[in-house]
Amino acid sequence: MPLKTAKRLFGEHFTPKEVFETYIYPEIKNCLYEHIWVDLFAGEGNLILPILEHLKESERVSFFKERIFLFDIQQRLVEKAIKKAVRYGIPEEIARQNIKVQDTIKNYPSWLLKKESPVYHITNPPYLYVGYMPKQESTRRLLEYFVGEKEGYQDLYQLALINDLKEAYPCRA
Numbered sequence: 001m002p003l004k005t006a007k008r009l010f011g012e013h014f015t016p017k018e019v020f021e022t023y024i025y026p027e028i029k030n031c032l033y034e035h036i037w038v039d040l041f042a043g044e045g046n047l048i049l050p051i052l053e054h055l056k057e058s059e060r061v062s063f064f065k066e067r068i069f070l071f072d073i074q075q076r077l078v079e080k081a082i083k084k085a086v087r088y089g090i091p092e093e094i095a096r097q098n099i100k101v102q103d104t105i106k107n108y109p110s111w112l113l114k115k116e117s118p119v120y121h122i123t124n125p126p127y128l129y130v131g132y133m134p135k136q137e138s139t140r141r142l143l144e145y146f147v148g149e150k151e152g153y154q155d156l157y158q159l160a161l162i163n164d165l166k167e168a169y170p171c172r173a
């Protein structure tokens with residue numbers, strides 16, 4: 001699929017790692033061990049994987065196994081995120097267990113909510129106004145999300161955020 005089509009179809013806009021360092025890490029650094037860290041629309045993983053850089057190398061693998069879970073609908077991006085995790089010292093087979101291809105709008109990974117620690121979502125969901133979807137062949141299939149209880153929503157990001165809002169816990173630190 002041409003990159004331009006992927007960008008339109010999947011609302012692909014990545015966050016640079018600097019955003020994590022400047023805005024996200026200062027907010028979460030005191031409660032890293034109180035949550036599991038989840039991005040249901042992870043792209044290359046820049047919103048969560050850089051946590052690993054702030055941990056001692058000896059702690060990274062167990063922290064990743066227990067506390068980091070990333071999903072994206074695009075295999076190409078999941079592979080990039082896995083490579084990034086490997087660069088932080090995570091063995092590839094372990095990276096593959098927690099970084100998965102999944103349509104999380106259609107199939108919410110509700111098993112995450114059964115984990116011991118509460119879920120903390122850090123994400124930047126896909127955006128696309130529902131009015132644009134019928135206009136192009138590539139985006140028409142997205143209309144299938146907006147049926148049943150999801151009818152009446154206006155944008156892909158609203159559906160994405162509903163999933164993120166299934167459970168919300170404040171950082172206690």
Ligand SMILES: C[S@@+](CC[C@H](N)C(=O)[O-])C[C@H]1O[C@@H](n2cnc3c(N)ncnc32)[C@H](O)[C@@H]1O
Nearest residue numbers: 010013014015041042043072073103104124126
């Ligand atoms: C705006 S990008 C954000 C990526 C990453 N969170 C970041 O900030 O760098 C949205 C991502 O959502 C993914 N995506 C779109 N629809 C999805 C779906 N139904 N399920 C899972 N991921 C999806 C896209 O492939 C894209 O990587």
